[in-house]
Amino acid sequence: MANFMFGYHLGIMNGPLISIAHELNFEGDTILEGFVVSTFLVGAFIGSISGGVLADRIGRRRTFQLDMAPLILGTALSATSENVNVMIVGRFLVGIGIGVNAGLVPVYISEVAPTKYRGGLGSLCQIGTCLGLIAVLILGIPSEADPHWWRSLFWIGMIPAVLVILGMEFAVESPRWLSKVGRWAEAENVIRQLWGDSSVESALEELRSAAKLAESAAEISWSELMSKRYYKAPVIGSALFALQQFAGINGVLYFSSLTFRDAGVSNGMLASAFVAVANLLGALSALYFMDRQGRRNCLMGSYTGMAISMAILFFSLEGYFEEQMSHSLAVIGTLLYVYTFALGAGPVTGIIIPELTSTQARAKTVAVSLCVHWVCNFAIGLLFLEFVDRFGLSVVYASFGVVSLLSVAFANAFIIETKGRSLEEIELLLNSPRD
Numbered sequence: 001m002a003n004f005m006f007g008y009h010l011g012i013m014n015g016p017l018i019s020i021a022h023e024l025n026f027e028g029d030t031i032l033e034g035f036v037v038s039t040f041l042v043g044a045f046i047g048s049i050s051g052g053v054l055a056d057r058i059g060r061r062r063t064f065q066l067d068m069a070p071l072i073l074g075t076a077l078s079a080t081s082e083n084v085n086v087m088i089v090g091r092f093l094v095g096i097g098i099g100v101n102a103g104l105v106p107v108y109i110s111e112v113a114p115t116k117y118r119g120g121l122g123s124l125c126q127i128g129t130c131l132g133l134i135a136v137l138i139l140g141i142p143s144e145a146d147p148h149w150w151r152s153l154f155w156i157g158m159i160p161a162v163l164v165i166l167g168m169e170f171a172v173e174s175p176r177w178l179s180k181v182g183r184w185a186e187a188e189n190v191i192r193q194l195w196g197d198s199s200v201e202s203a204l205e206e207l208r209s210a211a212k213l214a215e216s217a218a219e220i221s222w223s224e225l226m227s228k229r230y231y232k233a234p235v236i237g238s239a240l241f242a243l244q245q246f247a248g249i250n251g252v253l254y255f256s257s258l259t260f261r262d263a264g265v266s267n268g269m270l271a272s273a274f275v276a277v278a279n280l281l282g283a284l285s286a287l288y289f290m291d292r293q294g295r296r297n298c299l300m301g302s303y304t305g306m307a308i309s310m311a312i313l314f315f316s317l318e319g320y321f322e323e324q325m326s327h328s329l330a331v332i333g334t335l336l337y338v339y340t341f342a343l344g345a346g347p348v349t350g351i352i353i354p355e356l357t358s359t360q361a362r363a364k365t366v367a368v369s370l371c372v373h374w375v376c377n378f379a380i381g382l383l384f385l386e387f388v389d390r391f392g393l394s395v396v397y398a399s400f401g402v403v404s405l406l407s408v409a410f411a412n413a414f415i416i417e418t419k420g421r422s423l424e425e426i427e428l429l430l431n432s433p434r435d
Helices: 002-011 017-023 030-058 060-080 084-112 115-122 124-139 149-156 159-167 175-180 184-195 197-213 232-246 249-262 268-293 295-317 323-345 347-355 362-391 393-414 423-430
Strands: none
Touching: 002 060, 002 084, 002 124, 002 159, 017 030, 017 149, 030 060, 030 084, 030 362, 060 084, 060 149, 060 159, 084 115, 084 124, 084 175, 084 347, 084 362, 115 124, 115 268, 115 347, 124 149, 124 268, 124 347, 175 184, 175 197, 184 197, 197 423, 232 249, 232 347, 232 362, 232 393, 249 268, 249 323, 249 362, 249 393, 268 295, 268 323, 268 347, 295 323, 295 347, 295 393, 323 347, 347 362, 362 393
């Protein structure tokens, strides 16, 4: 539900933005329209920072519930807004909630999932986002006929937040967090519930080993995060998110409707549906491959596919083929790119960062990495059209392909395989004396 909300609120402005701008009297003001959309990202940046602090202080489970407050309030303000200022405040609050969720979901999944299924369960994040995008796409169809339907879309967006508040009452707290704060009896009980009696002894032994390793840093500060002991994970996580964004996913999605229209698909809703389906198929493939092929292989394979897709788009735009063939190849390249992104670059980036991090630093590391994500996301949104105007779309796409190839090299050089290893085993490996 948390990632469903991410996808839902990410796509909620796409269709009805014109109606919203008209009703709230900022139609034609492109700067203000862009600000309404980008305020969401500013809120997400702040949420990423505050989420790590909350998750360490009050636990993963209660942070989920508390985080629904800005989401519900922001959505309600957006639904009832009578001027653009209220809409901006609402989008900002929703962004805060989404920013907290974006870091908390992979942390929580990594800490409660059995080692064998951790990758597959982690890929549910990407699937949830895809389903949210598809849902708002379908629910937004009436907005083409009803200029006020956007208010209903926001009200509907409150339902998942309520479900999270109720659902987390029946969920368990993270055993890793419980052991971190010294609540060993509760941690043992949760392990027994989640992983079965046979796993209790070995899991507790690993938790105690990790606790001894980090007993001198029960609560690390933000400055300690970049110390020799902890710096690897935040640096790798920040680099992965920067590479993910500068490999061009938002740019490709931005021009997908134009690409389909040139190929003869004039219905923007149908074009978006094609892209959403490719995204979902990629996420479902990741669910299958993540615990079979491993995170590292999925990441490298994903970026390789993205580079090939960018090559197809580059050659189709440069006119190496006749017009109709070029348009068809552009559609194929776009769909292949979205599919291969969802296969690895999307889900693995979020999953592997908490896996590479110790319990004491996990929430803060994910927070720092996500802050880089939101900054890069904002930068791409701000500069993308300017770069396209100055250098041309084919050159920009070629640069995305180069970044994708750099990402393959980065993953090959710096990412260790986490498949089949417990979080405590990974922590001991990364913090071994030889490092």
